[in-house]
Amino acid sequence: MRLEQSYFVEEDYYDVLLIRPEATQLEVKEAFEHLSKGLNLTEPNLALRVMAAEKMLVLTQAYEVLSDPIQRSHYDLRHLGRKNLPVSDQVDGLFREAVKAYKQHQLEMALRFFKEISLLYPHRPLYRVHLAISYAEKNWMTFAEAELETALRLDPDFTFAKETVAHLLFQLPDKTVKSHNNQLNREVALLAAGFVGLGFLLLSGVPQKFLGGVVGKVQQATEEIMDPMKKAARKAGKNGANNDVSSQLPQDMVQELEAKNAQKSSQVNIPELGPDFKPEGQTYDYRKQKAKAKTFYPEQGIVVVTYEDGSILTYRPAELQGWQNDPETKQAVMVTRQNELIPAPASLPLKLPDGSDANLKAPDFPSQLFPEYETEKSSSIGKPIAPNSVITPPPAQATGQANPTGTSTASQGGNPYTPYAGAGR
Known part of the structure; x- marks a missing residue:
């Protein structure tokens, strides 16, 4: 039994899926779907059915390892070595x-x-x-x-x-x-x-x-x-210094600032974009990501969406171009000023930083920042956004602020931490 396990551990999963070690996450998924689609597990012929089942087992083992970031990282370190990790x-x-x-x-x-x-x-x-x-x-x-x-x-x-x-x-x-x-x-x-x-x-x-x-x-x-x-x-x-400063402000000033922030949020109107809307310029399409958690940080005005592959995307509702109820993926998609299409499905409960569910009906909660929870239209919005081409790096230029203002550069001993003099490469 141990010999069999050792054999499977040493299997070249990249060869199994017919991809290169530098394949992206999406390429791993597409390879598995393509190869498994041609297997007939209900084949009347017993011998062919067994062969299909054995092939599916090997494909599934390869996909389970290469589709999981932690397992794939450990697999690459064992088989390729830390100094020989390829990159596309x-x-x-x-x-x-x-x-x-x-x-x-x-x-x-x-x-x-x-x-x-x-x-x-x-x-x-x-x-x-x-x-x-x-x-x-x-x-x-x-x-x-x-x-x-x-x-x-x-x-x-x-x-x-x-x-x-x-x-x-x-x-x-x-x-x-x-x-x-x-x-x-x-x-x-x-x-x-x-x-x-x-x-x-x-x-x-x-x-x-x-x-x-x-x-x-x-x-x-x-x-x-x-x-x-x-x-x-x-x-x-x-971050800690900012909190200390806030705590030292007079109470009436703190209350005035909070009132102004609340008034600003209450004036925000996030439009529902039409089915023919297309962002101008380069678009960053994350709609294929599967969200698993959605958290709102009221003090920063940020929504953090966590996805099944461990990645994180953030956006500020008050600074969105708008949102769409995408008929292709059947979920709400937020369109930022930087032309990011961020899936933030209303099927997920909106959480607060302490892990509790946000009360969208509470009088002091800015529910207008989350229009996706106020509409039930999910399958009659019209045509989906046209798929985008492969993302290529845009020219280096300044972009608009899509994140909280009032923050300062993190520093070490008063100097910015700059690790880019060859570190990590």
Whole structure:
């Protein structure tokens, strides 16, 4: 039995799906659908039916590994090695444009590129870390820590991710810290060893009761490492400083500011765009992403949509061009000023930062910012938006603000953290 398991582990899943190792997430899905479509599992001939079933089993195993970002990352590290990870020309071009935009302080454009790359390559920790750095520059530490946590799960030994955690979350000096002298590195190494040990246990066929105890301990270790990261993130950087300033304002001034913000939100009218509406210029179409969670952060005026592949998209309802009830995907799609088509289905409950459901009928809740929950029209909107061509990097230029104003650059010791002098490449 163990020999059979070892055989399946060493299977070249890229060859099984007839794709290259640099294939994007979408290409993996399309390859599986194409190859499995020709298999007839109800074939009357027994021999042919068995062959089809065996082929489907191998295809399914390959797809389950390569479609899951964490499994694919670990698979690539085992079979390709950290120094030999291939990248497509499209992703490499987007990455170069993203870094260029970041260096030119065009943060909105850099964020757009990094988010697009993370959708194409959700299994590569390098791009997660760069996205986290850009989030930190916007003082969105909650999103930054989420991307860093994902990067460490993709590759617990990724030095660039651990160094970035130390810089951004723990405010350590910008210098190389030896792993054996750094508590975070030691804890992350222990966590990595736990995952590796768990993998060997799974392949060895240990008793279920014992395995449950091991999983529980690994999960507990994960929480013990990640919780301090989250606490440190809340205390670190300008984000904490802004909160301190707000708390020192006179109460009447705070109430006046809150009243003005509430009045501004109440005046927002998000139009429902017609079926023939097409954004002008380059369009960034994320409609194929499957959303699993939708959270509204009232203080920042931001909606965060989390998708099944682990990616995150954000938008400010008050600064949308409008929204569409897309008949192709049967879900609400938000159209930002940067021509991003962000799926934000009304079938998902709108959550608040504490995990509770938002009360859209509450008098003080800005329900006008969420028109998708006020309409039941889902299948009679008309023709869908024309599919977009493959995204190519637009020329570097400043973009309009689609994120909260009033934020300042995250810094280390008063100086911006700039990791782009060859770091992580």
